[in-house]
Amino acid sequence: MPITVPKDYTASDLEPEHRLWYFREDVGINLHHWHWHLVYPFDGSDAVVRKDRRGELFYYMHQQIVARYNFERFSNNLPRVQRLNNFREPIAEAYFPKMDSLVASRAWPARPSNTRITDMNRELDQIRFDVNDLERWTDRFVEACHQGFVMNTNGQRVTLDERTGIDTLGNIMESSQLSINRPLYGDLHNMGHVFISYSHDPDNRHLESFGVMGDSATAMRDPVFYRWHAYIDDLFQEHKQRLPQYTTQQLDYSGIRVTGVEVQPKQGPVNTLQTFWQQSDVDLSRGLDFNPRGSVLARFTHLQHSNFEYRINITNNTGAQAMGTCRIFMAPRNDERGTPMFFRDQRQMMTEMDKFTVSLNPGNNLMRRNSTDSTVTIPFERTFRNLDRNRPTAGSQNEAEFNFCGCGWPQHMLVPKGLPGTGLPVDLFVMVSNYQDDRIDQDLAGKCNDAASFCGVRDRKYPDRRSMGYPFDRLPRTGVDSLQQFLTPNMATTQITIVHTDR
Structure with missing residues (x-):
């Protein structure tokens, strides 16, 4: 007998953002995001990381996610997603995942409404960053887009041209060993995820692990994922808007x-x-930390056309x-x-x-x-x-x-x-x-x-x-x-x- 996953297990209709549950919490969409980051990692051997147009693909795949999300918002009488462009303001949206972590055998922590991003100092995790770092990296990224070049580690200018400029910027935004200057341009995208995922316990005083935004397998469940990536995409558009228009x-x-x-x-x-709703069964036995005698099926509801x-x-x-x-x-x-x-x-x-x-x-x-x-x-x-x-x-x-x-x-x-x-x-x-x-x-x-x-x-x-x-x-x-x-x-x-x- 399959275990039925209820449609409204994370929130009620009192929360307007919950109208998008079928998109944010869709198992297939989250699998796609997780699998994409497996195929295009930001860390590893050069042969694994250095893939053709990797930075541009990072930009485009996530730009399309934001576009599709806004499409879904219009399908639920909601406005376009608001960019998370002020790191000092509280995050209005809450998210209570109601999931257990299969790795730590602990519940994923929640983020209440109006949580603020604050400076992080988590000694055991070896993470120590200030909100100022995000603001500084943003300014340098935008400055590069406006000037039309980035500076490499030798202090030389590298032009952001029509063909390769977006790829260079993508490898800076999701910082990897392909970044042209990691010390200067930092790690804006990834650290934004980290700041948000630890916003409930930035100094580890409550011994809490990171929230769903800290894992590519779960990040798309959180409404703030789309606010963050709407902002990231807006930064990429600073470059795109300065390219010559197509004749x-x-x-x-x-x-x-x-x-x-x-x-x-x-x-x-x-x-x-x-479009309509469909129920499907998926076998979850591989993800369990005990050995079931047979398949462990979960029945979930998803959009279909x-x-x-x-x-x-x-x-x-x-x-x-x-x-x-x-x-x-x-x-x-x-x-x-x-x-x-x-x-x-x-x-x-x-x-x-x-x-x-x-x-x-x-x-x-x-x-x-x-x-x-x-x-x-x-x-x-x-x-x-x-x-x-x-x-x-x-x-x-x-x-x-x-x-x-x-x-x-x-x-x-x-x-x-x-x-x-x-x-x-x-x-x-x-x-x-x-x-x-x-x-x-x-x-x-x-x-x-x-x-x-x-x-x-x-x-x-x-x-x-x-x-x-x-x-x-x-x-x-x-x-x-x-x-x-x-x-x-x-x-x-x-x-x-x-x-x-x-x-």
């Missing part, structure tokens, strides 16, 4: 036109996505066979007040849904793509797989591939919840870019390359030469105030609706 020539694909796009669910009207298909009409007027990269994003059409969003705001809420290569014959082409083929997600079975079953030999190449395979956004969370009744109005965006400007020449042999957008490809280059988040990673060109004004002929949008059924 129409950099966005267009001469001779290629996207003439129509629609979404067809398996059931229901066209351009309407359906009906599968659907993209249908994209593309006209190739080049007179020859052409290759392109199809990029699919979506974002809320209206802001918290129900008014149409300015493009400058909407572009930062564009969530990547899929990205794939298309071969275009001369004339008209109808491209069909199933939602389950997304290059963002991995299937439910792989998210919750048994890591002991069919495990390759320890130390082998197959084991390294097996370990990488769990990295990816869970398929059941691909579509935001939406709203009941008339639904949440959404802009779906499709672009076909020139494959010759996108391609990376490399062998992609092996398995588990299907979630490359957030996880890259193991021991290979990131399989897209463009900046991550292209074409929405920079400010729009002058005169563009709406998504329609942003479009070039190789782009198209359609208005869709996400309808949630509370059953």
Whole structure:
């Protein structure tokens, strides 16, 4: 008999933030975050840490988490998350995890409302930092973005250019041995997590361990995670906003036109996505510190959506066979007040849904793509797989591939919840870019390359030469105030609706 995990085990509807329980406390989402940080650690041998565009991927994966979280907030009639940009103010949000730590056999500590971050001096943990350190590292990071260069340990300037600047900044923000100057730029992202995770006992006088923000396997459960990362993303935007805007020539694909796009669910009207609740069982016996006689199943409730298909009409007027990269994003059409969003705001809420290569014959082409083929997600079975079953030999190449395979956004969370009744109005965006400007020449042999957008490809280059988040990673060109004004002929949008059924 499975143990049922109740939907409301951490809070009640008296707490507005609890409306997002299904996102923050989703087992699959937390597994993705934990697995990503396993695949891209900030400490270890150089061969393990030095991966292609690691710093940029840190920026982009977390930027997408914040964008998706805001999408979910709009799906629950909540405003965008407020940045945690003042380290001296109390943290209004509380979090009481109601979980036991499997390592220490102790309950994870809670953080009451209006807890303050204070200077840390935890002698046994060898942690001694002041809040001033966070403020100092922030100032140096912003100064580097404004000046357009960072200083290395030899006192030399290293330019933050269009191609590698974001990668350099990402490796500074989540400090690792790849940081260009650790003594100068510090360890802002990681130490922010540490400060928050010890805010309930900063000097260890109560002998309390760190809270959920101190562990990548649990951090996304806490509402303050998203406030912290909204602030981190805002710092990255200081760099992105100073890059040259994409010109129409950099966005267009001469001779290629996207003439129509629609979404067809398996059931229901066209351009309407359906979400609902689903209960699933997961075997937790591997995580228990005693040997059960059989499976120990937990039954949990999670968001789910009906599968659907993209249908994209593309006209190739080049007179020859052409290759392109199809990029699919979506974002809320209206802001918290129900008014149409300015493009400058909407572009930062564009969530990547899929990205794939298309071969275009001369004339008209109808491209069909199933939602389950997304290059963002991995299937439910792989998210919750048994890591002991069919495990390759320890130390082998197959084991390294097996370990990488769990990295990816869970398929059941691909579509935001939406709203009941008339639904949440959404802009779906499709672009076909020139494959010759996108391609990376490399062998992609092996398995588990299907979630490359957030996880890259193991021991290979990131399989897209463009900046991550292209074409929405920079400010729009002058005169563009709406998504329609942003479009070039190789782009198209359609208005869709996400309808949630509370059953």
